Amino acid sequence: MRPDRTPTSRRHGAFRAASRVLLSGLVVAFSVATPGEAAAQASEPPEANYWWSLNVGAGSTRFTCDLCTPERDSGPWAGLTIGASASEAVKVGVEGGFWTNVDGNTREWVYRTGVVAHVYPRENSGLHLIGGAGWSAYRADEVRYDAGRLTVGLGWDLPLTPGWMVGNTITLDAASFGSLKNERVTIDRDVGVSVLRIGVFVKHR
Numbered sequence: 203m204r205p206d207r208t209p210t211s212r213r214h215g216a217f218r219a220a221s222r223v224l225l226s227g228l229v230v231a232f233s234v235a236t237p238g239e240a241a242a243q244a245s246e247p248p249e250a251n252y253w254w255s256l257n258v259g260a261g262s263t264r265f266t267c268d269l270c271t272p273e274r275d276s277g278p279w280a281g282l283t284i285g286a287s288a289s290e291a292v293k294v295g296v297e298g299g300f301w302t303n304v305d306g307n308t309r310e311w312v313y314r315t316g317v318v319a320h321v322y323p324r325e326n327s328g329l330h331l332i333g334g335a336g337w338s339a340y341r342a343d344e345v346r347y348d349a350g351r352l353t354v355g356l357g358w359d360l361p362l363t364p365g366w367m368v369g370n371t372i373t374l375d376a377a378s379f380g381s382l383k384n385e386r387v388t389i390d391r392d393v394g395v396s397v398l399r400i401g402v403f404v405k406h407r
Contacts, residue, residue, distance in 0.1 A: 259401025
């Protein structure tokens with residue numbers, strides 16, 4: 203995040219770009235959810251009630267405020283999710299993770315925690331919708347930001363061995379109405395933060 207004295211004229215540009223990326227990801231997801239994959243999953247033994255996944259990937263972050271530049275900062279991210287099966291089609295869990303980037307001499311961090319749900323609309327298919335809610339926290343030296351967030355996205359599972367899967371996800375975290383502060387001094391109010399994340403995971407269930 204780099205402050206700018208010029209008001210941002212493209213406040214919603216990041217979200218339009220994210221929508222296009224999510225649409226592209228949906229096309230890719232349907233292309234990999236082939237009948238062969240469905241048959242492979244159908245032959246697996248019954249899955250356990252509890253599951254966990256380790257996720258890593260690349261992400262880009264953008265602040266939306268009157269003093270923020272419109273560019274997105276890119277960097278790696280990682281996360282861990284632990285959950286249970288609410289039903290055969292719905293998996294729920296708690297998650298936590300971080301995104302990081304070096305901006306000049308300053309390292310930026312966005313920490314995230316919350317709850318998540320994976321919904322499988324097609325039986326015996328790895329394609330699933332991702333939705334969640336939680337908290338995002340930005341830290342860069344003395345600059346800080348905290349706000350609630352929503353998460354939307356999609357993913358797909360590919361069987362590896364019995365009980366183990368690998369796959370891909372594309373998600374968008376959107377936080378709004380937080381205050382950007384330098385220690386106790388408020389820099390700007392009603393600030394939004396979006397983090398577009400593309401990643402791979404290994405899952406056990």
